Amino acid sequence: MTATRPATVAGGPLRIETLPSLPGLAGLYARGAAASGRIAAGRALPHLPVVGTALEPGDGPLALPDVAYRVSGVETDGLAPHLRDYQRLVHEPASDTMPAGYLHVLAFPLATAVMVRGDFPLPLLGMVHLSNAVEHRGPVRVGDLLEVRAWAENLRPHRRGVQIDLVAEVWPDGGGERALWRGVSTYLAKGFHLPDGSPSGVDGSPERAPSGTWAPPLPTGRWALGPGTGRAYGAVSGDRNPIHLSALSAKAFGYPRAIAHGMYTAARALADVGNARGDAYRWTVHFGRPVLLPGTVDVAVTPAEDGTGFRYVGWNAPRRLKHFEGGVVPLDA
Amino acid sequence: MATRKTTNGAPRGASSGATGSARTTGVRDAVIVGGNRIPFSRAGKRYADASNSEMFTAALEGLVARFGLQGERLGEVVGGAVLKHSRDFNMIRESVLGSSLSPQTPAFDLQQACATGLEATINVANKIRLGQIDSGVAGGTDTISDAPIAVSDPLRRALLAAQHAKTLQGRLKALAQVRPGDLKPLTPATDEPRTGLSMGEHQAITTARWGISREAQDELALASHQNLTAAWDSGFFDDLVTPFRGLTRDDNVRADTSLEKLASLKPVFGKSLATSAEVPAVPTMTAGNSTPLTDGASTVLLASTDWAQAHDLPVLARFVDAETAAVDFVHGHEGLLMAPVHAVPRLLARNGLTLADFDFVEIHEAFASTVLTTLAAWEDADYCKNELGLPGPFGSVDRARINVNGSSLAAGHPFAATGGRIVATAAKLVAQRAAETGKPARALVSVCAAGGLGATAIIESV
Missing domain, CATH: 3.10.129.10 (Hotdog Thioesterase)
Structure with a gap:
């Protein structure tokens, strides 16, 4: 990029x-x-x-x-x-x-x-x-x-x-x-389509394994996210999309409960990496299943196997659903 | 004209810091005279309304009585509590003032999670070895039953802002920031602040990684209960424990437990690991092979050999050396409670010893699997090479030497009080063994702690 x-x-x-x-x-x-x-x-x-x-x-x-x-x-x-x-x-x-x-x-x-x-x-x-x-x-x-x-x-x-x-x-x-x-x-x-009419294509989102078949790694952390998580991040970020604010407003958009901001979860993962990320880094995230609030998210934030930076993934342990995954990789100055 | 500068006249005690020359060169021995604790009690039971300082004062006063230290000015009293109320600043000093020791006995609080008691012992021993003090008490106390409850950060910040405001309007404005949800009290948790995983969940991951079986954990738990029961029955604790609030024995120990009973318990930790791609593990950690939450306090009296002799006091053992360690657990590189695994090889190398040189090995039983992963790690060639920087396996420990008089699974584990319990127990064990055999005896002490910390020590008969 x-x-x-x-x-x-x-x-x-x-x-x-x-x-x-x-x-x-x-x-x-x-x-x-x-x-x-x-x-x-x-x-x-x-x-x-x-x-x-x-x-x-x-x-x-x-x-x-x-x-x-x-x-x-x-x-x-x-x-x-x-x-x-x-x-x-x-x-x-x-x-x-x-x-x-x-x-x-x-x-x-x-x-x-x-x-x-x-x-x-x-x-x-x-x-x-x-x-x-x-x-x-x-x-x-x-x-x-x-x-x-x-x-x-x-x-x-x-x-x-x-x-x-x-x-x-x-x-x-x-x-x-x-x-x-x-x-x-x-x-x-x-529900929107481009003029050429091709609805398919690479969507860039992580593979969506059927519910209950994905096997998570060992967690390095667990986030207990309270019902006000969306409201709190909404207040600080300005992103007050109703799907994040309350169960009622989320239901209007088809979610059973309020969902956490994806960027909140990615920011928590970035914070978890800590000083190891350095001053310059590439931070990526792909969002999977939404995090329903209140909820518990298991996370694994681990050094990448190739030795460059960190990988992270968050999931719902009982339902084996992947919420998000991404990486934090140092950039050369 | 003579002026009286203090209200209590001249110092009464004989111990007054460094002896002799102005400069101390080299170190001398620090010896363990004895210990005293109160029986440990399961949270919410006999000590439900006892505070940290009440329990510590009781344990300290029992120590004073046992060794005739009334009015004595000791070099220092050092201890702490893991769950401590902010009003208990100087808790140990306040306990000293509430005891029969000379009010001229200095004191300070320290805290290193579950290693608090052992770290206090290390501090007192080091001061004695350097000649800065001639005598001291180390210990710790903890209560789950009477744990401090905090208010939420938003409420706390609003209250502080209101307090700092100069006008009524300002105070009201500050308080108006409080939301109903902020009023919920915060009880202390054993979750690691940085990971959000409880200590049990962390250890469940370590247990799974090392493949420690449920059976092995239950066997270790059973041995702890049996050994502690036998030690109580044989009178081992008669001169190490003072009754408190009508309790004369640790009330968590179960003389009648069995492998069948332990096997019937449901797992409580690591239940979500069964689906893990890395280590698919059936959960193995139960309330039976994990330490219960406990209330209690313990103390240990340390001194220079000269001071002990001058006071006509017995000497159980020498506090030889200690090593602390910390591990990188945040991103799962190492298990949360594995720091002692790293500390002991460094400690033994410095002292020219191997595991085979120890008659007793006291490994704090935070969980049965903590002991078992520690032992497994020291026997693993790859791990010892890659993680500990050793040429091969560190070594094996004869199971018959481990926690011979029981440990935390049976006695319970009032966080800061465990170090004092183990040090006093180990000191008496080596003293007894040396008296029986006429040969020196040696004990290794290992205590893991939250935050990826660990403290270890060597205790030797004199």
């Missing part, structure tokens, strides 16, 4: 649209307007519609907006309390250095802003987070002046619909040789 310039499917450059500040929660924190981590993102994102005006399935060809958002001069001086809340929540050690998962949270509102544009062809709600890949070239510290960019790309078929990549980058303000951080979030929109 190399940091490429934003481009359309056809290869043409995306139109750069510069926003005055990061929308939402992180921007509020940065301006010191909020002292508490309990600010609801629903309140923090008032100017964004809750549901994008998506086209109905089969409503004509899908096309991603040819625009990339950019916010420069992002101040991080005021982020210390927010970073502290994040670190406590995902069990990162207290530090002024931002873990890769925190930069995901920082860039999330801008990526969301892309997805809630009127010309974004897919519905924000109901999209399934399939996988995430981050290159963290860091370190990024509280006080650094940053530029954040976000766009959507790579609309492609999935066996159950279409998938897209939401790309976000964090740069030193004013640019530089390469991004300090680059995250690619792959989402699935079920």
